[in-house]
Amino acid sequence: MAVKSGARSSGRWLVVTIPYLWLLALFLVPFLIVFKISLSQDAIAQPPYLPTFDLSEGWAAFKDAFGELSFENYGYVLSWDNEFIEAYGSSLWIAGISTILLLLVGYPIAYGMARAPKSIRPTLLMLVILPFWTSFLIRVYAWIGILSPEGLLNQLLIALGIISPDAPLQILATDTAVYIGIVYSYLPFMILPLYSALEKMDETLLEAAADLGCPPFAAFWKITWPLSLPGVFAGCLLCFIPAVGEFVIPDLLGGSDTLMIGKVLWTEFSVNRSWTVSSAVAVLLLMVLVIPIVFYQNLQAREVEGR
């Protein structure tokens, strides 16, 4: 017995340790490296920052290197004179509006899927996941073809006589195009958690509500909506968090005045060649996003407790 339980506990230990080692090696260590770079100074060197830690020069030099680290870059990023704070704000705003749009578009789709006959639900689910089979980048490029002034959308509207050929809709290179791109790309991440929450719901609850005198629309707000909230939160966070740091969509579909932190970070890194400032921007972005993540974790914990 003792041997058996020993074997079992070491098995359990292994199961827990492997994913933790994975997270440690591929998330925590790289993060610490980025954090360290954010505390360094730019330098014309290889790599382009100082100090570097090198144990070959002895312990004292290693300790001195520590002394050279500073939060200077953070001060730079957080100063009102630079556009970083504005970019953070604009990113949060665009991600927030996009998340609301995603919820407005995704909820009815998820609801329809969850109430569809059981036999066709797998097909509908498949259709939602299907776009993932094509590269994300290609799908975003495809929107350029649709939204550009001589693109498919304008051609269609001109052919239908809704707009005149002289004044095509100027959508590409505006914030509207960014919203369209984000809503399109992130929609499955909104639909799937909503669908799983709505599908779990017992439909007799709606019968019970009707039986107690509640008309269908009111029953939606009193029963269906509150019971789908875990899915709503999960979907919103799954969309909001990556949308804040989104780089490809604003870069391809947005205009020169579309300000998003992902784009700023990219410029800082590749054009200004400042690894240190771009690292500080990345670390601060993470800090900003930790707030909703912690909030979500709390919510989940409360729900698990509730079960």
Place this chain on the structure above:
Amino acid sequence: MSTGVAEKTQKTVGGIRRTFAPWNDPQAVPLIRYQNVTKRFGEFTAVDNLSLDIYEREFFALLGPSGCGKTTLMRMLAGFEEPTEGQITLAGQDLVGTPPYKRQTNMMFQSYALFPHMSVWDNIAFGLRQDRMEKGAVAARVEEMLKLVKLEKFAKRKPHQLSGGQRQRVALARSLAKRPKVLLLDEPLGALDKKLREETQFELMDIQMELGMTFLIVTHDQEEAMTVADRIAVMNHGKLVQVAPPAVIYEQPNSRYVADFVGDVNILDAKVTALAPGLVTLEAEAAPGMKLTATQECEAKVGESVALALRPEKLRVELDPPADPNVNCLTGTIWDIGYLGDLSIYHVELPNGTRVKAAKPNLTRMVERPITWEDKVYVSFTPDAGVILTR
């Protein structure tokens, strides 16, 4: 509670206690009327041209196997299904086309369907708030309901923090809170264990009498229907087979189906050999040459095949022949014995191989019973014990 009983059991007239039986009163106006109601789902006919009257303050049970249409019949009253043909009226008002949220019926669901995100209190208050009842009145009614189902201490709990029996009570309180004209109970006790189920059956009856409401219960459990109901409707294939008080259903079933579905029964195929007013003489296939008598009127003619239904507790199993020559008697051997503690069930094999069951109460504490396997026994029953069934 006692006032409820007094109201329901009408005044004592001439020393005879008159009980509640509006269905025998031609003046009584039914509360619920199903008139030629048919419900089809595609090709399948769930309810087939059915008419039924249910009276105010009645505890009415719909009994039948699954798929017999009893649940559909109830759901049509709640408004979750619309009849394909026919009319349903509640207190004189035609219900067809009225959505469920505008009907004065409430239902206790088989799964309870409690709102998981609301406390017990909010669940019970839900229907009252729908009616825009004033706050103080809602609170008073909810408190009253909590007291009725003895859950005062659990008002703040969520449904998942309750036991099955407690959830069942919340569901009951919620469906009673609006004081519906009719309370519909869909297999309300199905999820409870036997002991709790029996207790709850009596509580349901008490509550029904206390509130003076009309209850319509759907169940496949015949004991439950017998215990709680004033009248039972036995259903099969979307039709009513018999509608009668429990004792009539049990003692005077109108068909083999009812006799077989409700309780245990021995059915002997027989031929009518002679008819006299109030007395039928039969010859059973299982006992050729033996003359059996039954004191009842019979629609069948001499020579026709009928069935003689005998409840096991009405058969006597003895080692010696009965002394009274008027008593019907069959012979056989003990094939098996089922000892249930309170009863012993003797399975007796008749000469042609038919087996009959006879129940005998174990009145003494003997461990060794005088009758045992392979014994030659006499199975006797009085002429009024059997029921002749022609259907």
